[in-house]
Amino acid sequence: MAQAPASAEPSAPENGLLRRLFSSGTGVIALIYVVLYVLFALWDHSALTSGTVVNLANNAAPLAIAAAGETMVVLARGFDLSVAGVISLTNVIMAAYPMEGPDGAAISLLICLAVGGMVGLVNGYLVSVLKLQSIAATLATMIICQGLALVILDAPGGTVSDFVADQLTDVVIGVVPVAGLIILVIVAVWLVFQRTAMGIALYTVGSDEVSAQLSGISVSSTRFIGFVSAGMLYGLAGFMLSAQTATGNPNGGASFLMLTFAAVALGGTSLSGGRGSVVGSILGAGTLMLLQKVLFAGGVSSFYTGIFQGTVLVIAVVFGGLITRLSERRGAR
Amino acid sequence: MNASIAPRLLAYDMAKSYGATVALEDVSLQLVPGQIHALLGENGAGKSTLVKILSGVTRANRGAMQIEGHPYNPASILDAREAGVATAFQELSLPPNLMVSQALLLPNLRKGPFGLVSQSSCDQAASEILKKYRISDLSPRDEISQLTLAQRQRLEIARAMSHATSLLILDEPTAALTDVNWLFSLVREQTAAGLSVLYISHRLAEVRELCSSATVLRNGRSVADVDLSIASDADIFRMMVGRSEGSVRPAAINNISEMPITLELDHLKGSKLKGVSLKLRKGEILGVAGLEGQGQRELFRALVGLEIINSGTIKVNGVETELKSPRSALEAGLAFIPEERKVDGIFPSLSTAGNVVLPILSRLSKSGLIWPSQENKSASVKAESVELSFRYLDFLISDLSGGNQQKALLARALITEAPTLLLYDPTRGVDVGTKEAIYAAIRAYAENGGAVLLYSSELPELVRLADRCVVIYGGKVFSEFSGDEIQEESLVAALTGHRGDQSVAHNRSVA
Numbered sequence: 001m002a003q004a005p006a007s008a009e010p011s012a013p014e015n016g017l018l019r020r021l022f023s024s025g026t027g028v029i030a031l032i033y034v035v036l037y038v039l040f041a042l043w044d045h046s047a048l049t050s051g052t053v054v055n056l057a058n059n060a061a062p063l064a065i066a067a068a069g070e071t072m073v074v075l076a077r078g079f080d081l082s083v084a085g086v087i088s089l090t091n092v093i094m095a096a097y098p099m100e101g102p103d104g105a106a107i108s109l110l111i112c113l114a115v116g117g118m119v120g121l122v123n124g125y126l127v128s129v130l131k132l133q134s135i136a137a138t139l140a141t142m143i144i145c146q147g148l149a150l151v152i153l154d155a156p157g158g159t160v161s162d163f164v165a166d167q168l169t170d171v172v173i174g175v176v177p178v179a180g181l182i183i184l185v186i187v188a189v190w191l192v193f194q195r196t197a198m199g200i201a202l203y204t205v206g207s208d209e210v211s212a213q214l215s216g217i218s219v220s221s222t223r224f225i226g227f228v229s230a231g232m233l234y235g236l237a238g239f240m241l242s243a244q245t246a247t248g249n250p251n252g253g254a255s256f257l258m259l260t261f262a263a264v265a266l267g268g269t270s271l272s273g274g275r276g277s278v279v280g281s282i283l284g285a286g287t288l289m290l291l292q293k294v295l296f297a298g299g300v301s302s303f304y305t306g307i308f309q310g311t312v313l314v315i316a317v318v319f320g321g322l323i324t325r326l327s328e329r330r331g332a333r
Numbered sequence: 334m335n336a337s338i339a340p341r342l343l344a345y346d347m348a349k350s351y352g353a354t355v356a357l358e359d360v361s362l363q364l365v366p367g368q369i370h371a372l373l374g375e376n377g378a379g380k381s382t383l384v385k386i387l388s389g390v391t392r393a394n395r396g397a398m399q400i401e402g403h404p405y406n407p408a409s410i411l412d413a414r415e416a417g418v419a420t421a422f423q424e425l426s427l428p429p430n431l432m433v434s435q436a437l438l439l440p441n442l443r444k445g446p447f448g449l450v451s452q453s454s455c456d457q458a459a460s461e462i463l464k465k466y467r468i469s470d471l472s473p474r475d476e477i478s479q480l481t482l483a484q485r486q487r488l489e490i491a492r493a494m495s496h497a498t499s500l501l502i503l504d505e506p507t508a509a510l511t512d513v514n515w516l517f518s519l520v521r522e523q524t525a526a527g528l529s530v531l532y533i534s535h536r537l538a539e540v541r542e543l544c545s546s547a548t549v550l551r552n553g554r555s556v557a558d559v560d561l562s563i564a565s566d567a568d569i570f571r572m573m574v575g576r577s578e579g580s581v582r583p584a585a586i587n588n589i590s591e592m593p594i595t596l597e598l599d600h601l602k603g604s605k606l607k608g609v610s611l612k613l614r615k616g617e618i619l620g621v622a623g624l625e626g627q628g629q630r631e632l633f634r635a636l637v638g639l640e641i642i643n644s645g646t647i648k649v650n651g652v653e654t655e656l657k658s659p660r661s662a663l664e665a666g667l668a669f670i671p672e673e674r675k676v677d678g679i680f681p682s683l684s685t686a687g688n689v690v691l692p693i694l695s696r697l698s699k700s701g702l703i704w705p706s707q708e709n710k711s712a713s714v715k716a717e718s719v720e721l722s723f724r725y726l727d728f729l730i731s732d733l734s735g736g737n738q739q740k741a742l743l744a745r746a747l748i749t750e751a752p753t754l755l756l757y758d759p760t761r762g763v764d765v766g767t768k769e770a771i772y773a774a775i776r777a778y779a780e781n782g783g784a785v786l787l788y789s790s791e792l793p794e795l796v797r798l799a800d801r802c803v804v805i806y807g808g809k810v811f812s813e814f815s816g817d818e819i820q821e822e823s824l825v826a827a828l829t830g831h832r833g834d835q836s837v838a839h840n841r842s843v844a
Contacts, residue, residue, distance in 0.1 A: 212428050
C-alpha cells in the first residue's frame with residue numbers, strides 16, 4: 001500500500017503561550033499597558049494605591065465592556081456601530097427610571113441587557129437574514145437608538161439610583177473594585193466561550209466564510225449570536241457608564257463609537273475578522289484610559305490626549321503586524 | 334450491470350442558471366454502488382455547478398435526484414452528509430484559522446464536560462481519521478494555515494472520505510497532490526466496500542487508471558455516457574469539444590514572422606509562472622489556451638504589474654521594461670481588459686461614454702474641465718469600431734447588457750491607441766452577436782498593425798482568431814501551434830498535458 005509522501009517531519013509549531021499571546025496581539029497590548037503603568041508610577045506616586053486602581057477600573061469598565069462586545073462582531077468579519085446607540089439608550093433609561101436598592105439594580109441590569117439584546121437581535125436579523133452590510137444596518141440601528149434616547153431624555157439630566165452609583169463603583173473584600181470584578185467575569189466567560197463550538201465557529205466565519213460554510217458551519221446563525229451577545233455587552237456597558245457618571249446623557253454613547261473600534265484594533269483584533277480576542281480588546285480599552293492618566297501625570301495638557309491615543313494605536317497595529325509576519329515567516333515551510 | 338441493483342445516485346434533467354447565465358441545461362447521471370465514475374468536460378461545461386448541486390452548496394432549478402431510490406435534494410452540506418454524500422472541493426474548503434483536528438470534525442467537535450470542546454478527544458478522533466486514511470505527516474494540532482497545498486489537499490480528501498458513506502465526490506483531487514497512488518489505493522479500498530465515487534479530473538490518464546465509465550458534459554448538457562475501456566482518447570476529446578462548426582479561419586497573413594516584435598517575455602517566473610517565454614509581433618493575434626489555474630491569469634496580471642515577478646524579463650519594442658502597474662503598462666503601450674467585467678472593468682455609476690474615455694481624460698480636459706459632449710464625441714469614434722450603438726453612450730453603463738458592457742470595455746482599450754492589447758477572456762458570458770462584433774474589432778485592430786495577446790476559455794474562439802496559439806500548462810508554455818495546426822482536438826490534448834498523438838498512445842499504455 002502506498003504511503004503518503006512522508007515529507008520532512010513538520011517542524012512542530014511552537015504553540016508556546018508567549019508566541020500565541022504575541023501573535024494574537026494580546027501580548028503586544030499587555031506589554032504596552034505595563035510600560036505605561038510603569039511610566040505612570042514614576043510620575044505619580046499614588047499610582048500604586050488602591051484608590052487609583054479602583055478609579056482606573058471604574059473609568060475603563062464601560063469602554064472595556066463595549067469593546068468586548070464589538071469584538072464578538074468584528075471577529076466574525078462585521079462592524080457594529082450600534083454600540084454608541086445602545087450605550088446612550090441604556091444610560092438614559094437608567095437615569096430616567098432609577099430603581100433603588102439591590103433588587104432595583106438587578107432589574108435595571110436585566111432591562112439594560114434586554115435592550116442591548118433586542119438591538120442585537122435586530123442587527124443580527126438585518127445582517128444575517130436580510131444580508132445587509134453590517135456597517136449600514138448597524139448605522140441605522142445606532143441612529144434609531146440615539147433617537148429613542150432623546151425621546152426618553154431630551155437633555156442631560158436625571159439621576160441614577162444611589163445603590164447603582166455607589167455600590168458598583170466601590171470595592172469588595174476591601175480591595176477588589178466591583179468594575180474590575182465584572183470585567184474578570186467577562187474574561188472568564190470569554191475564555192470558556194472560546195472553547196465552545198460556537199466560539200470556534202465565530203473565528204472560522206471571520207477567517208473564511210466560504211470554507212466555514214463548506215465545513216458545515218451555519219454562517220448566519222454564528223453571526224446572529226455574535227450580534228446578540230455584542231448587544232447585551234453594550235447594554236452592560238451602558239449600565240456601568242450610568243454607575244460611573246450617576247446621571248443620564250442622551251449623547252453619552254457617542255464618544256464610545258470611535259474609542260471602541262480603537263480599543264478593538266489596539267488589542268490586536270483584525271478588523272477584517274478571524275483573528276484577535278476579547279481579552280486584547282479589554283486591555284486595549286484599558287490602555288486608552290490609562291494613557292489619559294499617564295499624560296495627566298506627566299503634565300501634558302489633556303488637549304493632546306487624542307494625538308497620543310492615535311499614535312499608540314498606530315504603534316500597536318504596526319508592531320502587531322510585524323510580529324504576525326515574523327511568526328508566519330518562521331512557520332512557513 | 335445488474336438491473337436489480339438500485340442505482341446509488343440517479344440524477345436526471347438537472348438544470349441550473351445564475352440569472353441569465355445558463356450553467357446546466359440538461360444533465361443526467363447514474364452511479365451504481367462501488368462504481369468509480371468520471372465526469373469529463375471542458376472549462377465551463379458545467380462540472381463545478383453539478384458538483385455544487387450534488388454537495389448541497391446550491392440548488393438546482395429543475396430536475397430530480399435520488400440516492401438509493403430516495404429523493405435527494407440537499408439544502409446544505411450537512412443535508413448532503415446526512416445522506417452519506419461528501420465532497421472534496423477543488424478550491425479546498427479548509428478554514429485557515431483552524432487546527433487539523435477541528436477542520437476534520439467540524440461542525441461536530443467532540444465535547445467534554447459542560448459541553449466544552451475537548452481538545453484531547455478531538456485530537457483522538459482526528460488521529461484515528463488520519464491513521465485510517467494513512468496521512469502520516471500531519472498531526473491533529475497542526476494549523477491549517479501552515480500546511481502545504483498538497484497536505485491541505487490530502488486533508489480535504491480525508492475529510493470527505495470520513496463523511497462519505499454512500500457517495501464521494503472528488504473534484505480535481507490530484508491538482509496539488511504529489512503522490513496519486515495514495516489517493517488511488519484509498520479510493521479502491523473504499524469502493525470495494527461499496528462506496529460510489531464521482532471523479533472529476535482533467536487528467537485523462539488518471540481517469541483511465543481509476544474509472545470504468547464516464548459522463549461527458551458539454552455546454553451544460555450530459556452528451557454521452559462512455560465506457561472507458563472502449564472509447565479512445567480522441568473519441569473523448571471529440572465528445573468534449575463537440576463538432577466544430579462555422580469556425581472559418583481567415584487566411585493567415587504570411588509575412589507575420591517578419592514583423593517587429595512588440596512584446597517579448599523571457600523566462601518569466603512568479604508565484605504560478607514557472608518560466609514563460611513568448612514573443613508577440615506587430616499585426617499578430619497570439620492565442621493563449623489553458624485549463625483553469627495553469628498560470629494564464631497570473632501571466633496577464635504580471636504583464637500589467639498586478640502579479641509579482643521573481644525573475645525573467647519583459648521587453649516592449651525591444652526595450653526591457655518594468656511594468657509596475659496597469660498605468661505604467663499603458664504608458665508602455667499595453668492596454669488590458671481584465672477578466673471580471675463587473676468587478677475590475679466597469680465603473681457602474683458612470684455613463685457608458687464616461688467609461689470609454691477614462692484612460693484619455695487628461696487629453697480631453699479643457700482647462701481642467703470635462704464636458705459630457707466632449708466625452709460623447711470622443712467615445713463615439715471607438716463605439717463605432719466595436720459596433721456599440723451611439724444611443725447607449727449616455728446611459729449608465731450598469732444599465733447595459735453584459736455584451737454591450739464588454740463592447741464598451743473594448744472601446745476603452747482601443748481609445749488608448751495602445752499598440753498592444755491584452756485580452757483576458759473578452760467574450761465570457763456574452764451572446765453570439767456580440768461575440769461576432771468583438772471578433773471583428775479584434776481582427777481589424779490586428780490588421781491595422783496592432784498586436785493582441787488573447788486568452789480565451791473557449792477553444793473555438795482561439796481556433797478562429799489566433800494566428801498562433803500557445804498552450805499554458807503548469808505555469809509554462811507547454812506547446813505552440815500556428816496557422817492550421819490550431820485545431821480544437823489538438824488544443825484539448827495539449828491542455829491536459831498530452832503532447833502529440835504518440836504521447837496520447839503512450840499515456841494509454843501507461844494507464
